Amino acid sequence: MSEQVDGVRRFNRAVTQRLGVLQDRYLARDRPLGQARLLWEIGRSPGGVDVRDLRARMDLDSGYLSRLLRALESDGLVAVGTADGDGRLRTARVTPAGAAEYDELEARSEDAARALLDPLSDGQRERLVAAMAQVERLLLASLVRVDESRPDTPAAIFAAREYYAELAERFPDGFDPGIGGAVADPSITPPAGLLLVARLREETVGCGALTFQDGGFAEVKRVWVAPTARGLGLGRRIMAELEGRATAAGVRTLRLDTNSELTEAIALYRALGYREVERYNENPYAQHWFAKDL
Template identity: 55%
Template sequence: MNERQIQQVRRFNRIVTQHVGALEESYLQRGRPLGQARLLHEFGPDGVEVRALRERLKLDSGYVSRLLRSLQAQGLVTTLSRTGDGRVRHVVLTAKGRAERETYDALSDELAASFLVPLEPAQRERLVNAMAEVERLLRAGGVELRLERPDSAAARACLNQYFQELAERFESGFNPARSNPAGDEDMTPPAGFFIVAWLDGQPVGCGALKRGDGATGEIKRMWTSPTARGLGIARKVLRALEEKARESGLARLRLETNRSLTEAQALYRQEGYREVAPFNREPYAHHWFEKQL
């Protein structure tokens, strides 16, 4: 990281806030304070619980209550106690509220369009691509790896999605019972490790290392959530697992993969894994890889 990079980031921050700041003005044009307007965006199709609102926006409970009452007075929301719990209030948008939110949405669209309109088609495409890249890399910066127990809620969530994705992508479907097992105990220290990647408080990827009994470890359960692909998460997880392997004194890592998982194969090759002859009878595998640490 150098001075040039820092200065570029600062220039970027300056110009982008100038541009994006216009959104607040345009929201205010609707004659409603920003606090209220922001609230409208938090409603799902089934509404929200007040406590969820409070937590998501990190606002004082009294403040939220007051904001909701203003919205209610304007006929934009109605409050009801839907859940079994009589303490929590459920708030839903009325038809008028939904219309109002649409309007704010249209204002956001307008602002976005105003960035694109003055440009020529080729420039527009360049802008959008550059924005996607910035978005990706800013998000990537928020990724955090944590060692978790394989039976933790986060790990379970990842594994379920992983298995489901395998079932969809493998030509033959996927049945965990037919595959070589990697039990929880194999992925729990010191026998192995299970790493979960977190983004915005959500688990978005995982990977496991099974140490085995010799100098060769196995990489298992490498997965990244579709919502977080392109952020380099799998690579980060893989490198962290390799680090763990080195710490554990392993000399070599192995893994096998299915031919339909092409991104994974590309990653392994980039990271220095060489394809080798099959070293096990995993029925779902088509490629076997190995790397000397």
């Protein structure tokens, strides 16, 4: 791990220096990177953007965001006001001067990107851009939090609805959460079971549950990853978290069932060492049953 940490720090130093973010005047303008990035986020939404959405999108402390907004307001680049007369909601919009500065930042950002690529050969450019895309995906994956949650929280309810909606769309005959594979909330509420919810910034992007059974068994339920978070390895992470918690609870064998339409899930379970077993329940939507000894 120590060598990996050293590698991350070395990469951070190289990137910050090469992109010029160490300078007080980002892209040779009269403002630091934080202000420039905030102006860009506001400027790309000409109709204005909710300040709360800005904070979530940029993952900024509310106090720091307020200071950045005040600085842009004092420069005449941004106007902050209430939304539709609701004093609780604040919206930030670029002024005409702010729109002009946004256009200038766009042009200079384009030039900076071209300057980064110009010295490289075609093959090097392709490798660099592909590596950047991979780094971006992995950085997003590192931002995901997976925590235990009660089934009656807004995030858990949202995840369940999205999961059931996807099953209804993918199954030829639809899906009724009131029967078959649906598991009642009490079954995934401690001590009967548990529920994990994954969040990327403020967005709910996944879930997975366990329900404990007699004989040293537990069943995996509700494993779902939002389309926006697929490709980040989140399904594997949720399964690993569930297996770890099952092991800590003294579970010896995990079981799960699934439908033939969920080909990605079936491939994941097999890759994680789950073996196909005989039917062990009466779920009308299940067509495959798997188990794994812990």
